[in-house]
Structures are given as structure tokens and as C-alpha cells.
Amino acid sequence: MICITNNITIDESEFEFEFFRSSGPGGQNVNKVSTAVRLRFNINNTSSLSDDVKDRLIRLAGKKINKIGELIIEARRSRKQEQNRKEAIVKLIKLIDKAAIQPKVYKKSRISFASKQRRLENKKRHSQKKMLRRSVGSYDF
Secondary structure (H helix, E strand, C coil), rough: CCCCCCCCEHHHHHHHEECCCCCCCCHHHHHHHCCCEEEEECCCCCCCCCCCHHHHHHHHHHHEECCCCCCEEECCCCCHHHHHHHHHHHHHHHHHHHHCCCCCCCCCCCCCHHHHHHHHHHHHHHHHHHHHHCCCEEEEE
8 A cells, every 4th residue: 555645545456567678777687677667557446545536537648548548658868767666656645745735726816996096196196297298299199
């Protein structure tokens, strides 16, 4: 069991790991050993996440989700399979943790009548100041 938050825990049996050959440095090791990891986590079939967390996770993951509803995370930084496996799990935990935070609801506020009057009064004063700076014959009324 992996504990993500106080009320979210996910069983490791819900993960599906696929190992494949990684590109990059490693010499002949790259051509022989499958060290890169592809973690698959089916969001639709999991019972450990609530519906609103699932929706936010789908929105956050974006292109990492396929048509079936699987979240696919790849890790290939290390030359060791186990480290890449742990890295993929950490990436998943961070993503779910971010999705578990409920966004704040912002209320649209209204401008008060007094502040609106002050703004208009300042505009009038500024306009009068500019008008007084004009030359004598250029008043346009």
C-alpha cells in the first residue's frame, strides 16, 4: 500500500509495469537490458480515488492518459530498473497529490459605489488639470 495523503492510499497491485530498452548513455548495457519503465495506472477502475480527484487527475495528466483511461508514466533516467521503477511511482504520487488538492472557489466581487465615485472624481480632476494646460484658443467644447 502506498500512502499519498491522509485519506488516499493505493494498492501496488493496481499498477502495471512494463520494462523496455532505454536510449541514452550506458554503452552495451543499453542494447542488452530493459531498464526503462512504463507504469500504467487505470484511473477509471481504481476505487481508491474519489470522482472529483479522478477528474482533476485526468485534467492534470493531459496527454499522459490514453483512450482506455490509463495514466502512462515513463521513467528512464537511471541505468537500473529498480530506480526507474521507484521514479515512476514517485511521479505518480506527485501527480495524484497535486490532484487531491481541492482548488479554491473564487467569488466575483463588486466594486463599491463609493470607490466608483472616487474613481470618477479623480478622472474629472485629471481632465480639468489637462484642460488648463492647453493653449487659450484650443478649447473644444
